[in-house]
Each structure stands twice: as structure tokens, then as C-alpha cells.
Amino acid sequence: MVGITGPESGLDRAVGRERAEGGAGALREFLDSLDAAGRRECALALHLRVCRRTDEDLAGPALAALARQDLGWSAAEAELLLGRLLGRAAQVAPHELERSFLALVPVALAAAERSGGYDRPRIRVLRAAAERLRVFRNDRFAALRDRMDALLVSPVRVEPGLLPAHLLDGNDDFGPAMRAAHGPLLTGPGVVEFLGHCAEVGKGRATRSWRRRAAELLAGAGAGPEAVRLLLEGVVAQSEHRVADPNPWGTAVPTLASEGNTTLLRGVLWASLDVPARWVVPLVGAVALHAGTGLGGSGGVCRSQSLATAAVAVLGECGDGRGEEAAQWLGRLPGKVRNRTVARGITKALEAVAARSGVTPSMLRERGVATLGLDGRGIREVRLGAFTAELAVREPGAALLSFLDPEGRPLRSAPKEVRETRAGELAELRAELKRLKGLLASERARLEEQLTAGTTWPVDDWHRYCVDHPVTGAVARVLLWEVTEDGGARWTAGIPERTGGGWALAGADGTACPVGPGARLRLWHPVRAGGEEVAEWRAALPGGDGSRPFQQVFREVFAPSPEEAADGVSGRFAGRVLRYGRARALMTERGWSGNHLGYFRDGWSARMTRELPVPGEVPAAGATRWRAGLPVELVDEGPDADVTPRLCVTGPVRFDRGTGPAGARTAWTEAAVADVPPPAPLGGAPGRGAVRGGGGGGGLRDGRSLSGEPWGLREGRGASPGSP
Structure with missing residues (x-):
């Protein structure tokens, strides 16, 4: 602004005369006497008065007239006007912005249109508000909406060596950090144009035309791939924090980046597909894991649902x-990501990758399991001076870190010399041990999923990815498998054992069935076996399943009752009163999802559901899908009812049928119990561990409940809710 002798001083006198003379045109006369620069300065002053609700009755009409004139706006002035409306420096409250929308927004849009420099995230927010106001008020807002649509699709004006304000904006911690750390690289030749295109990616998946243009810009930017890597590494290192998003009507939930920077990063993620570097998949997977993890490290409210979904x-x-490699990262995510929207995307993405490979998702994930440097014995030896450290995996899937002295004798712990002189290497080995334990846990869960799905393996894949694998083999070799060499007409069960020429399956009677070159194998399941075979194997393994990675031979199987077949639903586990907190935690751990119960509207009942693994070798993209549903209702417990729900009661289990890719919002239709094909994995039902006072658990083992196993729906084909 100029001093007291400039336009603003004259503006004050003109406004005073206008008010004193009752609208005699003094303000208009004064504005007409100024040049473009003077009128522009007055427009800025009038805009601030309307924001502060000062002389609004006079300033509003004058501002509307100035908004229609070409005043030679600069990008800095456009940024100032938009910043007064939204963001950290906003001069107007959200409800006042809506009330004075037609007075405040047109001049800001005029400045953006004339200067070509403007904050696109703010334009997007104003555009949404204009649409909402058009619907609820009148069509005067439609013209503003259309002008903003034109601004959002117009090319970004790029000045050499300068990064536009809307790229890596200052509404969060991420943008300023990236500008400070990598400013010269981000403003290099072609990089700004590339980032500008990334900031224009749509809310959904990137279109083919967008990706083609992104690839062209990336190829023309020498430092483009490096910019992609640095920005993705930056967001993986960024902790959640409250951002100053320009949307004043949003919920201020901590996240990783502002709305504008999140859009930019989503574009960078899609563009990374055209970077031919080995770091791409691990870095995109790290973004998915970091962004999809719940706030504080757990929970369903993830750090950034938008970034996680895109990754x-x-x-x-x-x-x-x-x-x-992508399948491996997708397989790691469900253990950390609890957000249902992201979880649906994980399932859909995994099956898309598997469909292109022609195998089931679980088989694809097995192909990339890391060995962590273990040899064929499942051991990795590391020399630490005169001592030796051994990282090993032992059946039935235990990870160990042990130490040997110079003579090869085992030690009870890390020797003092190693702790003092090799602390860094020792810390790395302990980190590898932790990773190995996590990998073994994933393999146990994955093999149990294959058990319920009935996945079959070609013999070469079974050798390479199961029994001969340094990590997976420790779990797979203690399980009961069955083999066929005649296309599935006859299956022979046994436990894998090495022979001189390869592998054989040792039967319960001591005989061995060689695994030939044309064989196919699958995990044995009692739901497919006859009663005599089950009894034979249980007699051959008197120790039960305690030494096995999960329940298999002693897995409970329930035949459907006549009442269940007639009713079309299963009331076997209905009417159980459960401790709600424990029951929900167990169900969530085992893949169930549903709304919370609580003393609020619509919190009195919920339906917990779990989509079931697609059986056999059918490519998941075209298979019929099944879903199990267990209704739960809130039980009032008296004086604590207004604090936290403590008890719930279960209803009958129902099944739904659906088609289409997993993770999609498919329309499910209810199916009768008799229609569900075996083995119909359900994932468990409530048992003793959740029943108040230790009541009956329906035959569930050692109080554990809500497990991961099938419910059977025909004679001899049952379900076992008893496995954790």
C-alpha cells in the first residue's frame, strides 16, 4: 500500500463522503479517477474491508465492479487475495466466507485469471463451495464454478528456476522441508513442468492420457527420476501432523501432507511406474505401509488414506x-493397515497382479519370499572377529540367533567381546532376527490361507517355494500334504521327508509315496478326508497339533444340522454373550470387519463380515465370491452403559454370494447354507475366550475364538471355528 496521500487515503475519504451523502456516487467517481494500479490497490483494500465486515454495504458493490476490470494483477496479488479467504492467513471465518461469497471470490478469481499464477488447492476448495451454494441458494454461483473449472484445467505457468507456490506448498511440514532440502533439483530443467502435471492427477486412478503425458515429461526432465525418489522418501520419513489445509469445512485430523501436496504425491506415485529403477517397488510399498498405518501406529484411521490408496x-x-515384488509388499500390508477402504484396494491390487501372472494371489506371494541370506540348511553364518553368529530357522518355524566360540562350541549369549567391539553388526543381526520372525509369522498365516482355500501346487513350484525354501520350508515341512499324479482322481496324504532323489510323503502307516515330476500337491484338510482317515492321522500324531504351525490334523469340523440346512442359516453360535472389546479385537485380528457398537445412534447392532478365500486354482478375478456375516447386538450392563459397551450377543451366521474382483463394492445376495460350496472358510466363531464367565464354547479349543477356519455346509464337510 502507498502512504496517506495515495489511493487508500483517498478511498477512506470517498467512502466517508458516500456514506454522508447517502449514495451520491462519490466512491465510484473516486475509483474512476485512478489509473489501473490505483484501482488495483483500492480493490485490495476494499477486499480486506469486506473480509473484516467493515463498510461492507459500500465496499461490496464497488469490489464487484472492479472485479470486472482488467487491473493488471500479479501472481503475488492473486495469492494474497486467495490467502485471505482460505488457509493459515485467512481473514474471514468459514461461515462469513459463504455469506459474502459473491462479494469476495470474483475479484480473487479475476486476479488468478489475469496473472496466471494461483493456488490450485484453494481454487478446488472454492469450487466445491460454489457448487454447494449453487444447489442450496441460486444459480449465481454457477458462473463462478465454471470459471474455476477453467482455471483448474489450464496449463501451469512455469518460470525458469522458480517452483510455483501451489507445488509443495507451505500448508504442512512436508512441502517446506522438501523445498529446503532439494530446492535446486526440484527447479531444474523440466522438473517443474513434470511436478505441475503430477499436481493435476484426478482423484481416482490416473488415466492413460495422463500417464502418457507424465512419461513424456519425466523423460524430458533429466533429474525427474531423482525428484520422484526424493519426494517419496521424504513422505515415508514424514510423521503425521496437523496441516493448515485451505478447506475450512474439513476435519482437522493429523495426516502426512496438505491436500495440495497429497495430490502432487499421488501423481508422483503414478509417474514412478515409468522409472526403470529397482528402488521403485520397495519405495512405493513403503509409502503404502507408512500412509496406511493408523495414527499413532495402529487403528483404522490411517495417516493418509488418499496416499495409501494410490500407492x-x-x-x-x-x-x-x-x-x-509388488505382491510381496501387498502381502505385508494387511498386518498393519486396518482401514477398510485401503484393505479393499489391497485385495483388488493383489488379485490384479496375480491375474496377470496366471496364478492365485497366495501362490504369487510365495514366489518372492525373501531368504535373508539363509542357505539350504536354513542357516546364515556371520563372522564376528574370532566368534561366529548363526541366524537360523528351525522347524516348525522358530527363528534363532546363536553364537559359537572360536572352537565351534555354542555360547549361551553374545560374548562380551562381540558386544563391545561389534555392537553395530550385532544390532543389525538382531534386526534381521526380528525381520525373520515376522516373515515366519506371515508364512504361517499364508499357508493356513492356502489350507482353507485348497490351493494346489505344481511339483516344481512346491519344491522351490515351499519345502526347499530356507524360510517357508521350516513351516511347510511339518505340515500334512497330499499328492496326486492322475489329475486329482486320487490323493495320497503324508508328511514330507527327504529321499535320495527328492521328496516323498510319509503316510500314517509308515509307507512313503514318492513325489513324482508330474505331481500336484495341496495341504491336507480334515474337511475333505473321511472319518477313518482323520482318525488314523490323529492316532499317528498323539501329541496333537501343538508342535505344528497351526491346527490341521486336529482341526474341528462340524457337519451341518438338519435345522441349519432347512433354515438356510446357522444358529450354532447364536445367542452367545461376549465381552465386546475382546471379541472385536479377535475378529479384527482374523480379518473380520464391521461397524463399532456403542451407546450412540445406530450403535446398538452391527454385522461383522469376512470375505472368504477363493478356493482352489481359480483366478480370483472371475470367481464367485463368498462372504460370512455374524450379527452382534449391544447388551446393556447397567451403570457403565454410558461409558463403554462391555457385552454383546451374537446372532445366526449367514452367507452372501457375490461376483467380480475382490475389493470392489459388489452387490452381495444372501445365500442358503446348503448353497455354499465346501470347504466354505468362515474364519471362526465366538468361543470360550470371549464368553462372559467362561461359559460354553461350542467345542472350541483352550478358550480361543473367532478363528480362521471353515464352516461346512454338507455331510462330511464342515467348519472349524477352533483355530486361532
């Missing part, structure tokens, strides 16, 4: 040599 979708697009 998962990008992993689902990986093909050629990247497919197996």
Missing part, C-alpha cells in the same frame, strides 16, 4: 519383473 493401486499395476 496400493500403483503396486497393483506392476507387471513383468516387478509383479512378484
Whole structure:
């Protein structure tokens, strides 16, 4: 602003005369006497008065007239006007912005249109508000909405050596950090144009035309791939924090980046598919894991649902040599990501990668299991001076870190010399031990999923990815398998044992069935076996399943009752009163999802559901899907009812049928119990561990409940809710 002799001083006198003379045109006369620069300065002053609700009755009409004139606006002035409306420096409250929308917004849009420099995230927020106001008020807002649509699709004006304000904006901690750390690289030749295109990616998946243009810009930017890597590494290192998003009507939930920077990062994620570097898949997977993890490290409210969803979708697009690695990252995510929207995307992406490979998702994930440097014995030896450390995996899937003295004798713990002189190497080994334990846990869960799905393996894959694998083999070799060499007409069960020429399956009677070159194998399941075979194996393993990775031979199987077949639903586990907190935690751990119960509207009942594994070798994309549902209702417990729900009661289990890719919002239709094909994995039902006072558990083992196993629906084909 100029001093007291400039336009603003004259503006004060003109406004005073206008008010004193009752609208005699003094303000208009004064504005007409100024040049473009003077009128522009007055427009800024009038805009601030309307924001502060000062002289609004006079300033509003004058501001509307100035908004229609070409005043030579600069990008800095456009940024100032938009910043007064939204963001950290906003001069107007959200409800006042809506009330004075037609007075405040047109001049800001005029400045953006004339200067070509403007904050696109703020324009997006104003555009949404204009649409909402158009619906609820009148069509005067439609013209503003259309002008903003034109601004949002117009090319970004790029000045050499300068990064536009809307790229890596200052509404969060991420943008300023990236500008400070990598400013010269981000403003290099072609990089700004590339980032500008990334900031224009749509809310859904990137279109083919967008990706083609992104690839062209990336190829023309020498430092483009490096910019992609640095920005993705930056967001993986960024902790959640409250951002100053320009949307004043949003919920201020901590996240990783502002709305504008999140959009930019989503574009960077999609563009990374065209970077031919080995770091792409691990870095995109790390973004998915970091963004999808709940606030504080757990929970369903993830750090950034938008970024997690985009990263998962990008992993689902990986093909050629990247497919197996992408499948490994997608397989790691469910253990950390609890958000249902992201979880649906994970399932859909994994099956897309598997469909391109022609195998089931679980088989694809097995192909890329890391060995962590273990040899064929399942051991990795590391020399630490005169001592030796051994990282090993032992059946039935235990990870160990042990130490040997110079003579090869085992030690009870790390020797003092190693702790003092090799502390860094020792810390790395302990980190590898932790990773190995996590990998073994994943393999146990994955093999149990294959058990319920009935996945079959070609013999070469079974050798390479199961029994001969340094990690998976420790779990697979203690399980009961069955083999066929005649296309599935006859299956022979046994426990794998090495022979001189390869592998054989040792039967319960001591005989061995060689695994030939044309064989196919699958995990044995009591739901497919006759009663005599089950009894024979249980007699051959008197110790039960305690030494096995999960319940298999002693897995409970329930035949459907006549009442269940007639009713179409199963009331076997209905009417159980459960401790709600424990029951929900167990169900969530085992893949069930549903609304919370509580003393609020619509919190009195919920339906917990779990989508079931697709059986056999059918490519998941075209298979019929099944879903189990267990209704739960809130039980009032008296004086604590207004604090936290403590008890719930279960209803009958129902099954739904659906088609289409997993993770999609498919329309499910209810199916009768008799229609569900075996083995119909349900994932468990409530048992003793959740029943108040230790009541009956329906035959569940050692109080554990809500497990991961099938419910059978025909004679001899049952379900076992008893496995954790």
C-alpha cells in the first residue's frame, strides 16, 4: 500500500463522503479517477474491508465492479487475495466466507485469471463451495464454478528456476522441508513442468492420457527420476501432523501432507511406474505401509488414506519383473493397515497382479519370499572377529540367533567381546532376527490361507517355494500334504521327508509315496478326508497339533444340522454373550470387519463380515465370491452403559454370494447354507475366550475364538471355528 496521500487515503475519504451523502456516487467517481494500479490497490483494500465486515454495504458493490476490470494483477496479488479467504492467513471465518461469497471470490478469481499464477488447492476448495451454494441458494454461483473449472484445467505457468507456490506448498511440514532440502533439483530443467502435471492427477486412478503425458515429461526432465525418489522418501520419513489445509469445512485430523501436496504425491506415485529403477517397488510399498498405518501406529484411521490408496493401486499395476515384488509388499500390508477402504484396494491390487501372472494371489506371494541370506540348511553364518553368529530357522518355524566360540562350541549369549567391539553388526543381526520372525509369522498365516482355500501346487513350484525354501520350508515341512499324479482322481496324504532323489510323503502307516515330476500337491484338510482317515492321522500324531504351525490334523469340523440346512442359516453360535472389546479385537485380528457398537445412534447392532478365500486354482478375478456375516447386538450392563459397551450377543451366521474382483463394492445376495460350496472358510466363531464367565464354547479349543477356519455346509464337510 502507498502512504496517506495515495489511493487508500483517498478511498477512506470517498467512502466517508458516500456514506454522508447517502449514495451520491462519490466512491465510484473516486475509483474512476485512478489509473489501473490505483484501482488495483483500492480493490485490495476494499477486499480486506469486506473480509473484516467493515463498510461492507459500500465496499461490496464497488469490489464487484472492479472485479470486472482488467487491473493488471500479479501472481503475488492473486495469492494474497486467495490467502485471505482460505488457509493459515485467512481473514474471514468459514461461515462469513459463504455469506459474502459473491462479494469476495470474483475479484480473487479475476486476479488468478489475469496473472496466471494461483493456488490450485484453494481454487478446488472454492469450487466445491460454489457448487454447494449453487444447489442450496441460486444459480449465481454457477458462473463462478465454471470459471474455476477453467482455471483448474489450464496449463501451469512455469518460470525458469522458480517452483510455483501451489507445488509443495507451505500448508504442512512436508512441502517446506522438501523445498529446503532439494530446492535446486526440484527447479531444474523440466522438473517443474513434470511436478505441475503430477499436481493435476484426478482423484481416482490416473488415466492413460495422463500417464502418457507424465512419461513424456519425466523423460524430458533429466533429474525427474531423482525428484520422484526424493519426494517419496521424504513422505515415508514424514510423521503425521496437523496441516493448515485451505478447506475450512474439513476435519482437522493429523495426516502426512496438505491436500495440495497429497495430490502432487499421488501423481508422483503414478509417474514412478515409468522409472526403470529397482528402488521403485520397495519405495512405493513403503509409502503404502507408512500412509496406511493408523495414527499413532495402529487403528483404522490411517495417516493418509488418499496416499495409501494410490500407492496400493500403483503396486497393483506392476507387471513383468516387478509383479512378484509388488505382491510381496501387498502381502505385508494387511498386518498393519486396518482401514477398510485401503484393505479393499489391497485385495483388488493383489488379485490384479496375480491375474496377470496366471496364478492365485497366495501362490504369487510365495514366489518372492525373501531368504535373508539363509542357505539350504536354513542357516546364515556371520563372522564376528574370532566368534561366529548363526541366524537360523528351525522347524516348525522358530527363528534363532546363536553364537559359537572360536572352537565351534555354542555360547549361551553374545560374548562380551562381540558386544563391545561389534555392537553395530550385532544390532543389525538382531534386526534381521526380528525381520525373520515376522516373515515366519506371515508364512504361517499364508499357508493356513492356502489350507482353507485348497490351493494346489505344481511339483516344481512346491519344491522351490515351499519345502526347499530356507524360510517357508521350516513351516511347510511339518505340515500334512497330499499328492496326486492322475489329475486329482486320487490323493495320497503324508508328511514330507527327504529321499535320495527328492521328496516323498510319509503316510500314517509308515509307507512313503514318492513325489513324482508330474505331481500336484495341496495341504491336507480334515474337511475333505473321511472319518477313518482323520482318525488314523490323529492316532499317528498323539501329541496333537501343538508342535505344528497351526491346527490341521486336529482341526474341528462340524457337519451341518438338519435345522441349519432347512433354515438356510446357522444358529450354532447364536445367542452367545461376549465381552465386546475382546471379541472385536479377535475378529479384527482374523480379518473380520464391521461397524463399532456403542451407546450412540445406530450403535446398538452391527454385522461383522469376512470375505472368504477363493478356493482352489481359480483366478480370483472371475470367481464367485463368498462372504460370512455374524450379527452382534449391544447388551446393556447397567451403570457403565454410558461409558463403554462391555457385552454383546451374537446372532445366526449367514452367507452372501457375490461376483467380480475382490475389493470392489459388489452387490452381495444372501445365500442358503446348503448353497455354499465346501470347504466354505468362515474364519471362526465366538468361543470360550470371549464368553462372559467362561461359559460354553461350542467345542472350541483352550478358550480361543473367532478363528480362521471353515464352516461346512454338507455331510462330511464342515467348519472349524477352533483355530486361532
